[in-house]
Amino acid sequence: MCGITGWIDWNSDLTKESDNLERMTDTLAPRGPDAAGTWISAHCALGHRRLSVMDPENGAQPMIRYTGDDKYVVVYNGELYNAPELKRELESRGRTFTTTCDTEVLLVAFMEWGRACVERFNGIFAFAIWDVTAQELFLARDRLGVKPLFFYRKDGLFIFGSEPKCILEHSAVKAEVGAEGLAEIFIIGPARTPGHGVYNNMSELRPGQCMVVNHAGVKTITYWQLRSQTHEHTVEETAEHVRELLKDTVERQLISDVPVCTLLSGGLDSSALTTIAVEYYKETGQGNVHTYSVDYRDNDKHFKAHAFQPNSDAPWIERMTSHLGTVHHPIQFDTPELVATLYNATLARDLPGMADVDASLLLFCHEIKKGATVAISGEAADEIFGGYPWFHRDEALNADTFPWSLATAMRADLLSPDIAAWIKPEEYIGDRYADAVAEVPHLDGEDEQRRRMRRMSYLNITRFMPTLLDRKDRMSMAAGLEVRVPFCDHRLVEYVFNIPWEIKTAGDREKGILRKALQGVLPDDVLWRKKSPYPKTHNPNYLTAVRGLLLDVLNDPSSPLLPLINVKKVRELAEADSASSNIPWFGQLMSGPQLFAYLYQVNVWLKEYKVSIG
Numbered sequence: 001m002c003g004i005t006g007w008i009d010w011n012s013d014l015t016k017e018s019d020n021l022e023r024m025t026d027t028l029a030p031r032g033p034d035a036a037g038t039w040i041s042a043h044c045a046l047g048h049r050r051l052s053v054m055d056p057e058n059g060a061q062p063m064i065r066y067t068g069d070d071k072y073v074v075v076y077n078g079e080l081y082n083a084p085e086l087k088r089e090l091e092s093r094g095r096t097f098t099t100t101c102d103t104e105v106l107l108v109a110f111m112e113w114g115r116a117c118v119e120r121f122n123g124i125f126a127f128a129i130w131d132v133t134a135q136e137l138f139l140a141r142d143r144l145g146v147k148p149l150f151f152y153r154k155d156g157l158f159i160f161g162s163e164p165k166c167i168l169e170h171s172a173v174k175a176e177v178g179a180e181g182l183a184e185i186f187i188i189g190p191a192r193t194p195g196h197g198v199y200n201n202m203s204e205l206r207p208g209q210c211m212v213v214n215h216a217g218v219k220t221i222t223y224w225q226l227r228s229q230t231h232e233h234t235v236e237e238t239a240e241h242v243r244e245l246l247k248d249t250v251e252r253q254l255i256s257d258v259p260v261c262t263l264l265s266g267g268l269d270s271s272a273l274t275t276i277a278v279e280y281y282k283e284t285g286q287g288n289v290h291t292y293s294v295d296y297r298d299n300d301k302h303f304k305a306h307a308f309q310p311n312s313d314a315p316w317i318e319r320m321t322s323h324l325g326t327v328h329h330p331i332q333f334d335t336p337e338l339v340a341t342l343y344n345a346t347l348a349r350d351l352p353g354m355a356d357v358d359a360s361l362l363l364f365c366h367e368i369k370k371g372a373t374v375a376i377s378g379e380a381a382d383e384i385f386g387g388y389p390w391f392h393r394d395e396a397l398n399a400d401t402f403p404w405s406l407a408t409a410m411r412a413d414l415l416s417p418d419i420a421a422w423i424k425p426e427e428y429i430g431d432r433y434a435d436a437v438a439e440v441p442h443l444d445g446e447d448e449q450r451r452r453m454r455r456m457s458y459l460n461i462t463r464f465m466p467t468l469l470d471r472k473d474r475m476s477m478a479a480g481l482e483v484r485v486p487f488c489d490h491r492l493v494e495y496v497f498n499i500p501w502e503i504k505t506a507g508d509r510e511k512g513i514l515r516k517a518l519q520g521v522l523p524d525d526v527l528w529r530k531k532s533p534y535p536k537t538h539n540p541n542y543l544t545a546v547r548g549l550l551l552d553v554l555n556d557p558s559s560p561l562l563p564l565i566n567v568k569k570v571r572e573l574a575e576a577d578s579a580s581s582n583i584p585w586f587g588q589l590m591s592g593p594q595l596f597a598y599l600y601q602v603n604v605w606l607k608e609y610k611v612s613i614g
Contacts (some may be wrong), residue, residue, distance in 0.1 A: 003028025003477070004060070004149075005045040005161035006128060007170065008137055008213050014045045021045045024166045031077075031162060031477040039073050044130045044137060047166075048075040051480055053258055053374060059101035062312045063422045067111050071132035074107045077162055078125030078147045079484065081252035086120060109137065118210055118223050118533075122252070122489070125613050126205075128160060136214040143224045144380075145207030145466050146192075148473055154201045158213050163474070164199060164350040165447055168609070175197030175609045176200040180198040182564070182613070183423040185352060185602065186415060191404060191467040193432050197352055207466070226458065228443040232500045235506050235516070238499055242492070242517040249489040250276040250376065259374040263483075264291040264328070265535070266316025268511065271526050273519050277376060279325045290372060291326040294364040296537040297334045309514040313535055316526065323523060331367045333360060338537060339545040346601045346606065348478035350538075354471055355546075355597035356537055361471065365479035373482060377613065380470055380487040383460040384496050385511040386453070386504050387531050397452055401433050402459060414573075419564050436463055443498075453501040459495065543593045550574050550596040560606035561599060565611075570599065 005024045007014075010369040014021075019036050025047030029036070032049025039046045039062040048061040062073050080086065083102040086109055091097070095108050102123075110129050115138060126145035128139045139160060141149045152159040152167045163168045168175055177185075181198045192198065195206045205211055208224035233241060250273055254260055262274040295314060321328040341359035347353055348362060368375055382388050390396035390403035399406055412425035438470050440458045442451055469485070476483040486492075496504070499513060507510035515527055554571050555558045574596060605611065 002051055002075075002076050002077040003031030003049040003162040003166070004047070004126065004128060005159075005166040007157060007159040008044055008073060008159055009158055010043055010215060013042050014040055014142070015042060019046060020171055020199075022049050024169045025049060026160065027166045027169050028162060033480040035060060039064070039130075039206060041130075042163065043135065044073075046073060046075045046128065046130060047137075051477075051482060052371070053256055054480060055080065059099055059103050061103060063103050063107055065107050065111065067103070068516055069349045070111075070132070072107060072111055073126060073130045073132065074103065076103050076106055076108075076125065076127035077540060078123055078127065078142065079253075079482075080106055080121055080123040080125065081255075081489075082120075082122040087450060093318075115210060115212070115223075116222070121481075122491070124484070126162060132221035134214070136212060138210065138212055140210035140223075141205045141207060143208045144461075144469070144488040144493060146469050146485055146488050148470065149205045150197050150202060150207060151211070152197075152199075152202045153218065158218060162477075163346075164197065164202060167202060167261070168199070168350070171199075175611045177613055178479055179423045180209070180428075182419065183425065183428040186419075186564075187408060187411060187423065187425045187429055188432065189598075191464055192401075192470070193435075194462060194466060207462075226461065226494070226497050227453065228444065229498050229609075230442040235503050235513070238503055238513055239516040239519075241495065242513060243521070245489070245492045245495060246272065246486065246517070247276055248321055249486040249492060251280050253376060253484045254280055254485050256374050256425055259290070259371065260374040260376065261290040261292055261368065261372040262326075262376040263368075263378070264293050264320060264326070265313045265378075265532065266293075266318075266320050266526065266529075266530060266579070267313070267378070267517065267532055268518070268522070268527065269381040269487065271320050273376050273378055274320065274326065275324060275521055278326065286375075289324070290329065291321060291324075291327045291367050292329045292364070292372075292375070294331050294332060294333070295535055296360070296539060297332050299535070299538050312529060313532060314529060316529060319523070320526060329371065331364055331369075333363050335537065335539050335541040337363060338353070338542065339549070341349055342546075342597055342601055342610075343529070343604055344478075345475065346604045349470075349474045350605075352598055352601035352605050353474075354467075355594050355601060356533060356542065358471055358475055360537070361475040362478060365476045365481045365483075368427055369479045369481045373480075375476070375481060376484045377472065377483050377485055378464050378487060379468055379483075379485045381511070381514065382531065383465040384456060384457075384487055384493055386460075386501070387511045388460070389481055391453075391456055395461065397456060401429060402436075402463060403456070404464060405429050405433070414569055416564055449499060453504075454497075461497070472609075492561065507538070543596075546593050546596040546600060547574050549600045551598060559603050560611070564602075565599070 032051045037048045046062045062075050062560050064073050080102040083105045087105050124142045126141045126147040126149035130137050159167050159170050178200050184192050184198050197203045210221050211217045240561040263268045264274050264276050281289050281438040338359050338444040345358035345362050396403035408429050412420050440455050472483050477588045504513050506516050
């Protein structure tokens with residue numbers, strides 16, 4: 001994994017802009033701590049930071065290759081899991097290779113097949129290829145959007161990068177946010193609208209899209225999207241196919257020239273991936289699998305079960321590590337570390353994020369990095385297989401909005417009246433919901449129940465899942481750790497999307513078809529364990545700490561947050577005895593500590609990025 005950046009300017013000589021390019025590239029150093037490279041010409045500048053995973057000796061970027069007199073330059077962030085097959089096919093067509101890295105495979109594939117190369121890729125990627133002869137830049141992002149790619153357009157400039165920070169470092173770019181950007185921050189929340197970059201003139205290339213930039217302008221092309229089709233398999237056949245796809249996906253993603261580990265919570269998803277990894281390591285003679293888990297000091301004393309987290313992970317982690325014989329690394333954090341890292345987590349995202357969940361993941365990734373460079377994670381299984389409680393609740397299924405946006409009016413009430421009038425919260429979220437629903441590829445002849453469940457699946461895969469993928473990428477790469485997400489293999493997602501709901505819930509259980517697919521793979525008690533999400537802190541000291549952070553913000557007249565919120569109402573919430581209870585924020589009820597930490601992060605963002613509103 002790496003970080004990429006660069007820009008096109010047809011009206012300037014960019015060879016005089018090397019300092020600008022160096023600064024932009026340097027902002028991505030955490031994503032690529034192993035090496036840096038730049039390439040610059042009259043109208044195209046490219047920068048790259050490298051995290052060495054495949055062929056560390058020979059995979060330097062920007063990478064240059066020739067076909068006759070034609071010259072191509074690539075900067076690439078990602079992994080191609082079918083690189084060996086692609087390489088064999090390209091060699092059969094007369095292409096030659098000088099490295100064993102997938103960067104060269106990707107570039108040669110473009111040289112052979114042009115823009116259509118992306119349709120052949122199985123992997124996670126964001127890349128840019130400059131065709132020197134054609135004076136054309138080609139950019140692409142993977143089908144599910146695991147790897148980020150932002151771009152900025154204004155006054156003839158086209159600037160791109162893995163993260164907003166490298167674009168904001170360009171001397172021509174200012175950190176400005178308008179009404180839509182504020183609506184994304186306060187109303188949509190961490191679940192940003194696909195393609196929206198929050199900052200003015202900044203967008204994000206959507207998953208499954210590619211882009212061409214040349215003298216004629218900028219053209220965006222959708223090369224992949226979810227499609228509906230009739231599911232022909234029986235329950236048994238479906239379970240078998242899911243099992244085969246998952247096994248193939250995990251084994252592909254275990255290939256690396258550097259240490260690989262798995263993240264293990266003792267839940268269905270991470271236990272399945274770890275089990276497949278252990279079996280693969282045994283078959284290939286690679287020794288023991290290292291596993292990592294995260295928790296908080298004294299969490300066992302304060303844990304209280306609820307619908308989204310019915311039980312604690314610790315006993316289940318021990319169950320699986322003992323069962324599999326992995327080398328396990330339990331990581332624990334205390335409240336002061338978690339609170340202090342809220343600041344760095346905001347800088348890692350370039351935006352306010354998921355508060356303590358971001359901060360703990362950032363800390364977790366830094367610890368994992370001490371022993372591994374690549375990790376396997378169970379992200380996205382709940383969106384794909386229907387594991388969240390809102391898949392099973394009528395009030396969420398029948399709501400005319402996103403299931404995580406049921407409390408928009410209450411959230412809007414915490415904004416200043418002027419800001420609320422400007423961004424029009426309910427209208428904004430209504431428009432975004434209508435846009436999303438209009439995209440759903442329904443199948444002719446489906447009854448209302450199946451249409452409703454297909455809609456919910458689509459909203460989760462295309463609107464909520466990117467939130468978690470964005471978080472995982474940004475926090476892991478800030479620590480120089482590559483995290484792979486097997487459940488985001490596009491073949492698996494395409495197949496599961498079209499499994500009818502009554503088969504997805506086989507056995508009358510959430511994620512029933514996945515459980516059935518894993519029968520005989522996992523111990524029965526783990527197989528039927530209720531879903532438990534990424535762990536959160538339950539320590540009341542966290543509430544005390546983040547309440548203090550927010551009150552400090554509210555008590556400082558210079559805080560940039562104050563003009564945007566209803567200070568009186570927010571202060572009442574922060575000072576209330578019931579501050580530890582749930583507050584309607586971001587759809588389902590968010591705890592008071594989460595809200596206070598989020599608003600603190602908003603203030604950090606506004607202040608550190610010197611964001612101007614307008």
